[in-house]
Amino acid sequence: MSRYAELHCHTNYSFLDGASxxxxxxGRAAELGYEALGITDHDGFRGAVQVHAxxxxxxxxxxxGTEIGMPSDSLxxxxxxxxxxxxxxxxxxxxxxxxxxGADDLTRRGRIRRMHGTKPTERRKTDHLVLLAPDPTGYAAxxxxxxxxxxRGRKDAPIYSYRDLDEAARDGSLVALSGCWQGAVPRAAAxxxxxxxxxxASHLKDIFGDRFFxxxxxxxxxxxxxRNDILAExxxxxxxxxxxxxxxxxxxHHDADLAEVLAAIGGRRSLEVSDxxxxxxxxxxxxxxxxxxxxxxxxxxxxxxxADLGKTLAFDLDLLTPELPDFAMPGSFTTEDEYLxxxxxxxxxxIYPGSEDGIDPQARRRLEHELGVIESLGFAGYFLVAWDxxxxxxxxxxxxxxxxxxxxxxxxxxxxxxRVDPIRLGLPFERFLSHERGRxxxxxxxxxxxxxxxxxxxCYRRYGRERAAMVANVITYRAKSVLQDVGKAFGxxxxxxxxxxKYLDTRNPKALREAVELPAGLTADHIYDVCHRLDGFxxxxxxxxxxxxxxxxxxxxxxxxxxxxxxDRSVLQWDKNDTAAMGxxxxxxxxxxxxxxxxxxxxxxxxxxxxxxDLALIPQEPVVYDMLTRADTVGVFQVESRAQMAxxxxxxxxxxxxxxxxxxxxxxxxxxxxxxxxxxxRRNGEEPVTYLHPSAEPILAKTLGVPIFxxxxxxxxxx
Numbered sequence: 100m101s102r103y104a105e106l107h108c109h110t111n112y113s114f115l116d117g118a119s120x121x122x123x124x125x126g127r128a129a130e131l132g133y134e135a136l137g138i139t140d141h142d143g144f145r146g147a148v149q150v151h152a153x154x155x156x157x158x159x160x161x162x163x164g165t166e167i168g169m170p171s172d173s174l175x176x177x178x179x180x181x182x183x184x185x186x187x188x189x190x191x192x193x194x195x196x197x198x199x200x201g202a203d204d205l206t207r208r209g210r211i212r213r214m215h216g217t218k219p220t221e222r223r224k225t226d227h228l229v230l231l232a233p234d235p236t237g238y239a240a241x242x243x244x245x246x247x248x249x250x251r252g253r254k255d256a257p258i259y260s261y262r263d264l265d266e267a268a269r270d271g272s273l274v275a276l277s278g279c280w281q282g283a284v285p286r287a288a289a290x291x292x293x294x295x296x297x298x299x300a301s302h303l304k305d306i307f308g309d310r311f312f313x314x315x316x317x318x319x320x321x322x323x324x325x326r327n328d329i330l331a332e333x334x335x336x337x338x339x340x341x342x343x344x345x346x347x348x349x350x351x352h353h354d355a356d357l358a359e360v361l362a363a364i365g366g367r368r369s370l371e372v373s374d375x376x377x378x379x380x381x382x383x384x385x386x387x388x389x390x391x392x393x394x395x396x397x398x399x400x401x402x403x404x405x406a407d408l409g410k411t412l413a414f415d416l417d418l419l420t421p422e423l424p425d426f427a428m429p430g431s432f433t434t435e436d437e438y439l440x441x442x443x444x445x446x447x448x449x450i451y452p453g454s455e456d457g458i459d460p461q462a463r464r465r466l467e468h469e470l471g472v473i474e475s476l477g478f479a480g481y482f483l484v485a486w487d488x489x490x491x492x493x494x495x496x497x498x499x500x501x502x503x504x505x506x507x508x509x510x511x512x513x514x515x516x517x518r519v520d521p522i523r524l525g526l527p528f529e530r531f532l533s534h535e536r537g538r539x540x541x542x543x544x545x546x547x548x549x550x551x552x553x554x555x556x557x558c559y560r561r562y563g564r565e566r567a568a569m570v571a572n573v574i575t576y577r578a579k580s581v582l583q584d585v586g587k588a589f590g591x592x593x594x595x596x597x598x599x600x601k602y603l604d605t606r607n608p609k610a611l612r613e614a615v616e617l618p619a620g621l622t623a624d625h626i627y628d629v630c631h632r633l634d635g636f637x638x639x640x641x642x643x644x645x646x647x648x649x650x651x652x653x654x655x656x657x658x659x660x661x662x663x664x665x666x667d668r669s670v671l672q673w674d675k676n677d678t679a680a681m682g683x684x685x686x687x688x689x690x691x692x693x694x695x696x697x698x699x700x701x702x703x704x705x706x707x708x709x710x711x712x713d714l715a716l717i718p719q720e721p722v723v724y725d726m727l728t729r730a731d732t733v734g735v736f737q738v739e740s741r742a743q744m745a746x747x748x749x750x751x752x753x754x755x756x757x758x759x760x761x762x763x764x765x766x767x768x769x770x771x772x773x774x775x776x777x778x779x780x781r782r783n784g785e786e787p788v789t790y791l792h793p794s795a796e797p798i799l800a801k802t803l804g805v806p807i808f809x810x811x812x813x814x815x816x817x818x
Contacts, residue, residue: 103388103402104409106137106162107229107276107314107344111636112146113166115365118349118358121149127350127385129159135409137162139229142257143245143659144238145640148677151416160413163232165241166278167248168225169259192563222256226283228303229276229314230267233412240271242655246565249661250669255639257661261306268306274412275307276314277330279346284313288329289322296333304337312408313341315401317394318380331398342408343391343401348383355381360629363588370588416681422651423480423684424562426487435479439510440470442486446513451522462509462522469510469528476532478540481684482510484649485542488686489516491557497550498694504531505542507810516544518715527810539684543645547698548690551645555688556667558647565653568660569670570646570678570685576636577606582615584638585629589622608634642668645689646675657681693736724753737762749779756801763807778805794818 109117110124117140128136136159138150143165154161232238244267248257267273277284277300284303287295304311313334317323334341348358363373386394388402395401425435432438443466444458451462458466473479485501492499505511506519507526521528532540546554558567576584579600586596605614608630617623642663648671654660658681663670671678678685701712726732728751730744738747738758742765750761764775780786781803788803790796798814799806806812 100132101388101392101402102134102406103343103391104133104135104137104162104406105345105347105385106164106231106342106405106409107139107166107279107316108137108347108385109140109166110138110146110150112149113140113348114637114639115361116141116348116358118354118361119351121146122153123350124347124385125150125153125157125159125161129157131385131387133159133385133388133409134406135160135162135413137164137231137409137412139164139166139231141166142168142249143661143672144242145637145672147416147658148673148680152680155415160410161416162409162412163238163241163414163416164230164274165245166227166229167245167257167259168227168281169261169264169283171224171226171283192561192566225259225281226286226299227278227281228283229278231274231276231408231412232414233272233274234414235417237271237273238416239656240267240273242657242659243267243653245659246655246661249659250564252662254662254664265306268310272310273307274310274312274408275303276312276342276344277303278314279316280326282314284333285326285330288333289326291325291329293329293332296329297336300333300337300339304339309340311339312404313339315341315343315395315398316346317343318345318382320380327398340404341398341401342405343395343398344405345386345391346383347385350385352381352384354384354632356625357629357632358383360585360588360633364584368588369590371590423478423484424566424649424651426480426483435483436470436474439473439479439482442483443470443510443513446515447509450513450520465509465522465528466513469508469532472528472532472534473510476534476539478532480651481540481542482514485511485516485544485686486514487561488554488558488688489514489544491561492546492554495550495553497547497553498698499544499546499554500694502543502545502689503541504809505540507531511542516542525810527813530810530813538679541687543687543689545689545691545694547695548692549695551688551690555647558649558688559667559669562649564660564669565655566651567647567649568654569663569668570643570648570675571670571673572641572643573637573674574639574641576608576633576638578608578611578614578630579603579606580638581608581630581633581636582611582626585626585633589626640670640672642670643675645687646678646685647688648678648683648685650683657683691736719755721753727752727758740765746775746779750782760802760807768809769807772806774805774807778803778807781805 105128108124110121111117111119112121121138125136136154138146138161140146144163147163150161230241232241244259244263245257247263248259251260252258268275280286280289283299284296287299300313313330315327315330317327331341333339349355359370363370366373392402426438428435428438432441447462447466448457451459453459454463473482489499501511501517506517507521507528507530509521509528511517512520529535555569561567582600582603583596586599587593599615599617603614605611611630612627617626640661642665648654654671658672660669660671662668673681675685697714701714704710704712727738727747730747732738732744732747737743738761743761746761746765750757752758752761760778763769764778769775777786781788790799790804795804795815795818798811798818802808802811806815
């Protein structure tokens with residue numbers, strides 16, 4: 100059996116180009132006995148984490164690379180052209196004073212960032228080039244190159260620089276392949292222009308040296324032999340080695356039609372119109388090593404060289420995870436742990452007064468325990484960054500409040516990032532952070548919806564764009580979106596697909612055959628089939644609702660960065676799951692409309708009545724609980740859902756703690772654990788309050804013997 104490794108392969112994270120999932124490609128490559136598989140998605144490493152996960156399970160070596168488009172209008176030179184403007188200044192932190200928003204500043208309300216324009220439809224002509232990383236250092240060099248290209252251009256239209264390419268090739272010892280038919284060398288060869296092909300190959304050899312290879316592909320087209328013969332002659336004249344690839348876009352032969360539909364969608368054309376643009380072949384799949392050896396027998400060594408190169412370049416994606424950023428501390432402190440402890444104890448003297456040193460003994464014991472856990476896990480910087488962000492918001496008079504398990508931390512209370520007192524309420528710190536949890540803390544911070552953008556932009560300025568970025572959100576195909584795109588690809592008009600999807604009441608593409616009635620015939624069958632097969636396919640990258648990653652070392656050492664569709668937003672190329680899988684810690688900076696409404700209300704009361712309202716000190720008024728008992732809660736955050744409104748009259752809340760129980764009841768845990776109805780029956784005297792064991796009574800007494808809160812379950816596990 101012949102030896103082979105595919106070095107040019109696209110997953111479906113080459114949006115609207117690749118037609119197979121990472122798992123399919125990895126599984127098929129292992130089944131065919133490949134030495135390695137090279138993943139070269141366009142302009143980055145969007146699918147790298149998923150490829151790594153599947154390949155690690157199977158044991159298949161993976162080569163990590165990307166296919167980029169170098170500008171066709173400029174050959175490599177030592178000078179810096181206008182299109183190659185430097186972007187390094189954009190990535191650095193901005194050391195400038197941030198103006199304080201005053202009460203008379205009429206610009207303090209409203210959205211301050213607008214969307215970019217629509218997705219570019221006219222793409223500039225580029226010369227494709229495949230870059231492969233030999234190790235993590237090379238991976239970081241490619242990632243930096245892609246980041247600079249993305250920031251020099253705009254979303255979906257990066258502009259790469261030959262100067263950056265030369266730097267990346269040198270720093271990362273990168274390997275380059277001449278690319279597909281859209282590469283500079285193959286394009287010249289396809290035209291029969293040997294001189295131009297020699298010129299282009301010579302320039303690339305100057306950059307990469309003996310790490311540049313002429314890529315040969317053969318998809319059974321009449322022109323393939325002539326083009327490959329010229330490429331082989333170029334390689335011989337310039338002493339460049341050749342490698343065989345299949346420029347793979349799908350795992351199996353039968354997925355060729357799916358690739359054609361995706362190409363039509365990406366080109367914004369129907370299949371009929373795009374017929375002259377799409378590849379006239381269905382052979383861009385993973386082929387057997389013997390098939391590749393037979394196809395390239397006239398070019399000795401090309402297939403074997405691909406196998407050798409694949410084995411040499413493959414490495415595990417076990418990168419050094421960037422740490423939390425160094426926090427700027429006053430000169431008297433030498434470590435972040437010292438500074439954090441100083442801030443915490445300073446706040447504790449105000450919040451937990453008592454004893455001779457000014458801090459209540461019980462509170463001091465709790466704080467010493469929490470600070471010890473934080474120091475041992477190395478998360479002092481995380482708390483300092485969260486404190487810094489909250490301090491900025493409050494200095495700008497932006498309402499904010501942490502939510503979730505962060506309220507279980509007395510450290511957070513003393514830093515004044517929350518007003519919930521975990522010691523008084525008996526909340527266990529271990530729900531938030533512990534050695535046993537094995538994962539970083541998770542502080543979610545709510546900000547006024549209309550002013551959150553100020554906080555996000557502050558993070559970019561404070562830490563620099565190469566160390567701070569929003570997490571991406573992978574937009575995937577669901578029933579309505581896939582029917583819109585596929586329908587237009589098969590010739591339906593925009594009005595027709597709008598009519599078909601207007602009242603579509605399912606998100607599952609598999610249910611379209613029952614939910615949408617298309618005229619009977621082969622076209623309808625194809626539409627149903629393609630929609631089914633594209634279920635869940637990634638279509639493009641969006642921006643996560645609030646996740647932001649801030650690190651000590653440049654983020655491009657782990658993943659490239661790119662512009663988001665919203666102006667001045669830059670994002671990672673990974674979603675929250677891939678980010679977490681690679682050990683990157685994110686902060687959730689969330690937008691809450693209720694906080695905006697509260698702030699507007701407080702401002703109006705101050706302006707018209709001269710009363711300054713502190714939301715934390717508002718008295719508990721019976722009339723408010725009467726309204727809640729009547730389920731008069733439309734527009735009230737947390738208790739306006741139909742399930743909450745149905746439960747409130749049965750619950751009859753009379754205290755703030757009752758509201759906490761009410762909100763917690765309508766959650767997946769209590770619902771699936773069948774805690775809702777037993778609690779309501781006991782509260783209304785329809786069922787006696789009992790405990791499974793006497794030791795559970797102190798833990799469950801406030802919820803009438805029914806476990807509702809996660810903290811209660813953790814305490815039950817201790818006894």
